[in-house]
Amino acid sequence: MTANATVPVIHYAVEPDLTADAFIDVLHRSGLAERRPVADRPRVEAMLRNAGLIITARVDGALIGVARSITDFVYCCYLSDLAVDRAYQGQGIGKELMRRTRDAMGEGTMCLLLSAPKAISFYEDAGLKRHEQAFLFTDLPPAS
Secondary structure, three states, X not given: OOOOOOOOOOEEEEOOOOOHXXXXXXXXXXXXXXXXXXXXXXXXXXXXXXXXXXXXXXXXXXXXXXXXXXXXXXXXXXXXXXXXXXXXXXXXXXXXXXXXXXXXXXXXXXXXXOOOHHHHHHHHHOOOOOOOOOXXXXXXXXOO
C-alpha cells in the first residue's frame, strides 16, 4: 500500500434480507463455495430465509463478508457460514463478524461453529477454544 492509498471503510450491518446472488458471490470469492450448495439456488434461498441472524460487511456497498447464524438468541447460536472475500482476508473482518454475532446474542448464549479444514488455524489464531465433545449426527443409523 502506498502512502497515498486510503484504507477502505467497512460497514457492518444486520442484513436479514441478504439476496441469494450476493451470498453466493461472496461464498465464491471467499473460497467457502466449495463446501456449500451454491448450485442449488432454492436451497441457498432457504438457508438465508431460515437463518436467525445474518451480519454483513460491505465496502462502498459491495458485500465483502458475511456471518450467517442459526440461533434462538438465548441458549445457543451456531455460526454456520463465515465468509470473507479473499481480497479482504487478514484485516480482522472475520473476527469482527464473529464479535458482532456474539454481541447480538443474549447473555450466556453459547456460540459455536464448525471449522472448514483450511480455516482451523484462523480460528486458533483468533483465540477460539476447541470443543472436544462435538459430534456430527448427520449419518446417524436408522432405528432398529
